[in-house]
Amino acid sequence: MSLSVALQVAQSALAARQTETSTVSRNIAGAQDAGYSRKSVLLSTVISESGQTSGLQVEGIGRVTDDALYASLLQSTAVGTSQEAILEGLEALAATIGDTSLEMSPSALLGDLKTALQNAAADPNDTILAQDLLSTASDLVTSLNETSETVQGVRADADADIADSVDSINELLGQLEDLNTVIVRGNQSGNDITDALDSRDQVLLALSEEIGITTLTRTDGDVVVYTDGGVTLFETTAREVSFEPTNTFFGTTTGNSVYVDGVPVAGVDAIMPTTSGRLYGLTELRDEIAPTYQSQLDEIARGLIESFAEADQSGGGGPDQAGLFTWSGSPAVPATSTLSSGLAADIQINANADPDQGGNLDLVRDGGISDPLDPDYDYNPTDLAGYTGRYQDFLDALDEPRVFDAGVELDPTDTLTGFASSSVGWLESNRQSATSDLEVQSVIVSRTAESLANTTGVNIDEEMTLLLDIERAYAAAAKLISAVDNMLDDLLASAS
Template structure:
């Protein structure tokens, strides 16, 4: 090896070690930064046309990646945020009226109503017991109305959260477009783009919290992003994600869809629906979980109206009419075995039996609440003070098997009491299942993130050891330069 080649080798080694030192310092500084991946210097040997080694050359800066772990993290994050959104809604419902021990649920108030009926039946002429019965009936109506209102509040909150999530998605897509442009241009020009790649990975991870995504990396570091259902979300430029929030919710309100580039991805009209992510969970809560519970409340309300309905006592075959519990469609009784949407919010106490509204408490015992002026619905025409038949009818009606709508996720053939209890159990069961699923998913996310960090992150001890190796290599290159310098001095001395 000639002295000039030796000097070239030493100089290239020094330059490479300088770059490596800078990169190690960069790794140590970024070790605690979220999403930072370890950087390393890419080196190659310089070989002359004659095949002689001429040193080393720095080809650029690379970063440690693990596509399999990163893809798994994206997927598990999306599933976790979806489950979390549903669980938060279920917990709100459960905290509001799901505790039978605190007598906040429809099932608990139905039990109080039965007790009041039994007490009133023991002394049908006692106005205090009759008033207690009326108060229990009012409490029952109140809890159904409040429960229905709470369900719609949960739906409205979910709808507002969907709007916030869509805003976040569009913001993240804008950041992704900027970073992707930097990466593509930097890759083409040979610049270091590893920090931009780290930032892009973090943006994609944040995006996966909002909706399930899959990614594809193309030439020059370009990335394409799809929803987990296959709709293109980003390709060179961001696609528009749009959503029109709903200001007010009732039981009959249908929430709007979320569109990606004009394609509905959540909602009843979704042709390529998301299967994970916060948007998926919020939509499931808004359009499935909460409406199902609302339907159960509506069926409880229908069961009450049916149980306390009055029939024609004259034998004339007149239609049944709403009695103590009534609704906007009175005097008719809601169609049996058929869901009346929003009935839990619509149910009310018949003013004819409420002294506060000018009514008569004796109608609870005697019947004729639907129309006090119509003798055909009077069960106690002789006004017997000890008449208990009507109270017993009420009790029998609460415990009689009846047919409920089959689309409410409960046994459609049950007593009203059993149906109300099953509704509370349904809510609690779903909450416990969601809690368990989220706990498991959280472990998966944490373990995956930890594995990814162990694979791609910075180990300070390893970096310090590498720094010592670089220092020794730097010293060796310096000695080679010193040796070449001494040889050149000797040559010059001989020449003189």
């Protein structure tokens, strides 16, 4: 090897070690940064035209990646955030049950109503017991009204959170477009794009929290992003994600769908639905879980109106009419075995039986609440003070199997009290299941993130060891240059 070639080899080695030193320092500085992946210098050997090794060449900066682990992290993160959104909603709905010892849920108050009926039946002439019965019935109505309001509040909050999620998705897609452009151009020009790749991975991870995604990376570093339902979310440019919020929710309100480039991906109209991410969890809560619970409450309200409805006592075949519990459609009784959406918010105490509203408390015992002036619905025409027949009718009706709507995920042929208890069990079962699922998913996300960090992250001890090796290699190259310098000095001295 000639002295000039040896000098060239030493110089290229020094330049390579300088780049390696800078890269190691960069790794150490970024070791604690979220999403930072370890960088390394890509070196190649330079071969001269004569076939001799003539030094090292820096080809670029590489980064450690694990596509399988990263894809798993995206998926597990999306599942975890959807479960978190569902659990938060279920926790809010569970507040309608409250502490069972406080007995403020519709199911608990229905039990209190039975007790009040039994007490009133034992002494039907006792005004205090009758007033207690009316008060308990009023508490039950209030509970149904307020619980219904809470359910619709949960839906409204979920709808607002959907709007926030859509805003976040659009913002992240904008960031992704900028970073993707930098990466593609950097690949074409040979610039270092490793930091941009790290940033893009972090944007994609944040995007997966909002909506489940899958990714495809093309040869030029360009990335294509799809929803987990198969709709293109990003390809060269970001697709528009749109959503129209609903200001107020009632039992009959249907929330709007979320669209990606005009395709509904979340909501009741979704044709290519997403199956994970916060967006999915929120729409599931708004459109499935909360409405199902609302329907159960509506069926409890319908069962109450039916149980306390008044029949024609004249034999004339008149229609049943709403009694102690009534609604906006009175005096008619809601259609049997048919869900009346929003009924739990609409149910009320009949003013004709409430002294505070100018009514007559004795009508609870005697009947005729629907129309005190119509004798056909009077169960106690002789006004017997000890008449207990009506109270017993109420008790029998509460324990009588009836047909409920089959779409509320409970036994459609239960008693009213059994149905109300099952509703509590349904809500608690879903909450406990969501809690368990989230705990498991949190572990999966944590372990996946840890494995990815162990694979692609920076180990300070290893970097410091590598830095020592680079220093030794740098010193060796410097010695080679010194040796070549001495040899050149000797040659010049001998030539003179």
